[in-house]
Each structure stands twice: as C-alpha cells, then as structure tokens.
Amino acid sequence: MTLLLKEPVKRVEKLLKEFDQNQRVILLDSSARTALEAASSLGCEVGSIVKSLLFKTEKNYTLCLVAGDKKASLNKIKKILNIKDASMASADDVKNVTGFTIGGVSPIGHINEINILMRLLVASLHKEFDKIIENNIKLQAIGNLANLPKKVHDELDRVIEKTAKNSGLVLTLALSYGGKEDIVIACQQIAAKVKNSLISPQKIDQSTINEHLYTHNLPAVDLLIRTSGEQRISNFLLWQIAYAELYFTDVLWPDFSKVDLQNAISNYQQRERRFGKTSEQLSN
Numbered sequence: 001m002t003l004l005l006k007e008p009v010k011r012v013e014k015l016l017k018e019f020d021q022n023q024r025v026i027l028l029d030s031s032a033r034t035a036l037e038a039a040s041s042l043g044c045e046v047g048s049i050v051k052s053l054l055f056k057t058e059k060n061y062t063l064c065l066v067a068g069d070k071k072a073s074l075n076k077i078k079k080i081l082n083i084k085d086a087s088m089a090s091a092d093d094v095k096n097v098t099g100f101t102i103g104g105v106s107p108i109g110h111i112n113e114i115n116i117l118m119r120l121l122v123a124s125l126h127k128e129f130d131k132i133i134e135n136n137i138k139l140q141a142i143g144n145l146a147n148l149p150k151k152v153h154d155e156l157d158r159v160i161e162k163t164a165k166n167s168g169l170v171l172t173l174a175l176s177y178g179g180k181e182d183i184v185i186a187c188q189q190i191a192a193k194v195k196n197s198l199i200s201p202q203k204i205d206q207s208t209i210n211e212h213l214y215t216h217n218l219p220a221v222d223l224l225i226r227t228s229g230e231q232r233i234s235n236f237l238l239w240q241i242a243y244a245e246l247y248f249t250d251v252l253w254p255d256f257s258k259v260d261l262q263n264a265i266s267n268y269q270q271r272e273r274r275f276g277k278t279s280e281q282l283s284n
Contacts, residue, residue, distance in 0.1 A: 008106070008109065014109070035049040047068055047228070050068065053065075054089040058085050126155065141175055144177070179235045221241045225249065229249075247267055
C-alpha cells in the first residue's frame with residue numbers, strides 16, 4: 001500500500017478536493033516530524049509551516065494551529081478558552097482523536113470533531129474593541145459566515161453592529177472565504193434569477209456579477225499585499241483584483257509592521273495605474 005492510499009491521507013485529500021479540485025497532498029521524500037524538518041524538505045521558511053497541536057482541555061480537545069517558528073502558550077490557551085486546566089494531549093490521545101500520529105497531524109480530516117482554535121478571533125475582537133471604537137472604525141466581514149462557530153459568529157455580529165455607524169476606516173475581514181466559491185455562489189444566484197425571469201441573460205454584464213459577490217458593497221481593490229515570501233494569490237478576491245497592484249514581501253504576516261505597510265504604500269505610489277491600457281493610451 002502506498003502512502004497515498006493510506007486512510008489518513010485519503011481523508012485529507014478528499015476534503016481538499018471538496019474545497020478546490022486543484023489542491024493536492026504533497027508527499028515528502030524524507031521524514032518530517034518537526035516544522036524545521038518540513039521547512040527544510042519543502043525549501044521554505046520554518047514560519048511558513050503550520051503546526052497542528054492537540055491540547056486536552058477540561059471537557060474536550062482543542063486543536064491549535066501555530067506558525068512553525070512560534071510556540072503555543074498553555075496560559076494563553078487557557079485564557080482564550082476561559083478554562084483553568086489544559087495540557088498537551090498524549091500520543092495515544094492524538095491518534096485516537098485525530099486519526100493521525102504526532103508529527104503528522106493535519107489541520108483537517110480528523111476522525112472526530114475537534115474544537116479548532118478560531119476563538120483567537122473572538123479574543124482579538126474583544127481585546128481590540130475599545131481601540132476600534134476610539135478610532136471610528138467600521139467592521140465588516142465577507143465569506144460564508146454561516147460556517148463559523150456560533151461563539152465566533154455572535155462576537156463578530158456584536159462588533160459589526162456596534163460599529164455600523166462609524167464613519168472612519170472600514171475594516172473588512174475575509175472569514176471562511178474563497179475566491180472561487182465567491183464567483184460560484186454569484187453565478188448560482190444569477191442563474192436562479194434568470195430561471196425565474198427576474199433577469200435576462202442578455203442583460204448580464206460585469207456589474208451584474210459585481211452585485212452578487214460578497215464584496216458588492218466594497219470599492220475595487222487598489223493594492224494587494226502578499227506576505228511571507230509567497231508569490232501567488234491563493235484563491236483570494238480572484239474577480240476583484242483584476243486591475244489591482246500586487247506587492248510581495250518576505251515579512252511574515254505576524255511580523256508585518258506599520259513600517260512594512262508604509263513601504264508597501266510607498267511602492268504603490270510609484271507605480272503607474274493603467275487598468276489594462278498602455279501608457280500612451282492613458283496620455284491621450
């Protein structure tokens with residue numbers, strides 16, 4: 001039996017294909033039980049690797065996704081989950097709960113339901129709420145928000161409602177979002193309207209599609225910043241960035257600072273926005 005035929009790999013591959021048919025499982029030639037070994041095999045920075053760490057909490061298990069160059073703090077985990085006791089799961093627990101062995105735990109494809117640590121978002125929203133209000137920031141969110149855990153959804157709704165009348169910067173979070181899914185859902189909605197004679201096929205144009213995307217109430221993207229040294233779009237805002245300027249940096253997202261943002265904006269300001277035209281066409 002080859003590794004690709006083993007049950008754990010098949011579970012992961014099945015879920016990846018459901019998300020995106022182009023996604024595939026990468027098999028390493030050598031053992032990579034640590035983030036450093038995985039990064040070495042893939043030829044990337046260790047911070048680009050995500051570690052899946054299983055913790056045993058008071059009532060269940062929680063999977064914590066951590067950057068390869070970072071450590072998980074038990075004290076922070078207990079604070080975020082509002083619990084008094086948490087510990088690293090044993091090797092047997094990891095195998096029985098996830099179906100994977102330590103050193104090879106995937107963030108998806110577990111044999112049992114696990115409370116993945118999306119509560120970091122809840123904690124961040126709660127922590128930054130006063131600053132959001134103080135700076136007159138309006139919070140929005142795009143994506144398939146119905147897929148979010150109830151506590152995450154409730155806290156997100158609370159902050160969105162409290163900031164709805166703010167008139168300063170608009171901060172939009174993309175959660176449970178995929179660019180391909182965004183376009184597919186828009187097409188499904190338009191097709192349903194055509195079927196019900198609410199719109200004529202001949203009337204469908206770019207503005208029609210724009211109106212049915214998650215981002216229908218947002219302006220066009222001017223600048224897309226991609227961190228961590230990656231030079232790909234990764235299924236993000238595929239329709240919306242048609243004429244956006246792309247900026248790539250080796251800085252990891254957790255380390256992306258105010259200075260890094262200023263550098264990106266400065267680089268953007270030096271570019272000529274042509275929107276599909278030539279310089280000569282713009283000057284005429």
